[in-house]
Amino acid sequence: MRITVNGAKGKMGQAVVNHVETTDGLSLIDQVDLGGSLSSSLSENPADIVVDFTRPEIRMENVKSILFGGAAAVVGTTGFTPEDLKQIEEWVKETGKGCFIAPNFIIGNILMQQFAKKAAEFYENVEIIEYHHENKVDYPSGTAVKTAELMSEVKKGYNSNTRDEVANVEGARGGDFNGIKLHSVRMPGFIASQEVLFGNVGEYLTIRHDNIDRVAYMPGVVAAAKHIKDRAELIYGLEHIL
Numbered sequence: 001m002r003i004t005v006n007g008a009k010g011k012m013g014q015a016v017v018n019h020v021e022t023t024d025g026l027s028l029i030d031q032v033d034l035g036g037s038l039s040s041s042l043s044e045n046p047a048d049i050v051v052d053f054t055r056p057e058i059r060m061e062n063v064k065s066i067l068f069g070g071a072a073a074v075v076g077t078t079g080f081t082p083e084d085l086k087q088i089e090e091w092v093k094e095t096g097k098g099c100f101i102a103p104n105f106i107i108g109n110i111l112m113q114q115f116a117k118k119a120a121e122f123y124e125n126v127e128i129i130e131y132h133h134e135n136k137v138d139y140p141s142g143t144a145v146k147t148a149e150l151m152s153e154v155k156k157g158y159n160s161n162t163r164d165e166v167a168n169v170e171g172a173r174g175g176d177f178n179g180i181k182l183h184s185v186r187m188p189g190f191i192a193s194q195e196v197l198f199g200n201v202g203e204y205l206t207i208r209h210d211n212i213d214r215v216a217y218m219p220g221v222v223a224a225a226k227h228i229k230d231r232a233e234l235i236y237g238l239e240h241i242l
């Protein structure tokens with residue numbers, strides 16, 4: 001499988017480059033980063049797949065360049081909205097090239113989300129705390145939002161207990177997604193961790209996942225690439241192929 005990496009100088013991009021270079025059956029065709037041109041790369045050195053880990057604000061222009069450049073896309077960059085996904089579906093139809101987007105490519109992380117969805121059937125009070133390295137610019141993480149989306153499929157109206165609250169510091173209770181409280185921690189020492197807290201009278205349940213090395217993303221990235229290579233479809237979420 002011929003792979004070009006976009007965002008190749010970034011933390012995730014470097015992990016993908018290292019993995020592709022050292023794995024049988026994968027060939028590294030090109031590495032693109034800020035200042036380079038993905039479209040020129042694809043026309044000069046055609047690839048089967050472009051793996052993209054760049055920045056949320058350029059997510060759509062990158063997907064467009066990949067699909068119209070004749071490759072399938074495996075995208076880890078976060079920030080995709082439902083409207084973005086509708087647009088990408090149109091591009092997939094137009095180009096006949098597939099696009100696999102996953103807010104998280106780690107299998108254990110997907111299991112954490114599935115366990116959280118199951119637990120959500122039994123609890124009314126839910127909060128998510130996600131911890132990332134200090135250079136992660138966007139918040140909350142794509143994984144935290146995806147977890148909240150999955151739990152919102154179970155029911156709406158979490159944390160609906162009425163009481164008068166007094167904010168001593170604005171924002172201290174976190175963000176709100178269908179009533180689910182989201183808290184983002186950014187500091188050196190972490191790569192990516194998440195806790196989902198469920199509270200009930202006299203007990204609480206914590207579901208936690210910790211990523212301690214970016215190598216953990218690679219089996220999911222490769223599985224996504226193999227899956228999407230010859231399929232003209234949009235897939236959002238690694239859980240669809242586990």
Ligand SMILES: NC(=O)c1ccc[n+]([C@@H]2O[C@H](COP(=O)([O-])OP(=O)(O)OC[C@H]3O[C@@H](n4cnc5c(N)ncnc54)[C@H](O)[C@@H]3O)[C@@H](O)[C@H]2O)c1
Pocket residue numbers: 006007008009010011012013032033034035053054055056058075076077078102103104105106136217
């Ligand atoms: N889906 C997942 O499993 C997963 C895992 C980790 C990170 N992420 C997401 O992936 C993205 C990148 O994360 P990171 O930690 O590697 O960030 P990073 O800042 O280390 O790397 C981003 C790279 O993209 C490059 N870049 C910026 N603009 C570009 C452009 N126009 N064209 C090409 N390259 C460009 C930067 O120069 C940098 O090298 C973020 O959105 C992050 O949230 C997703």
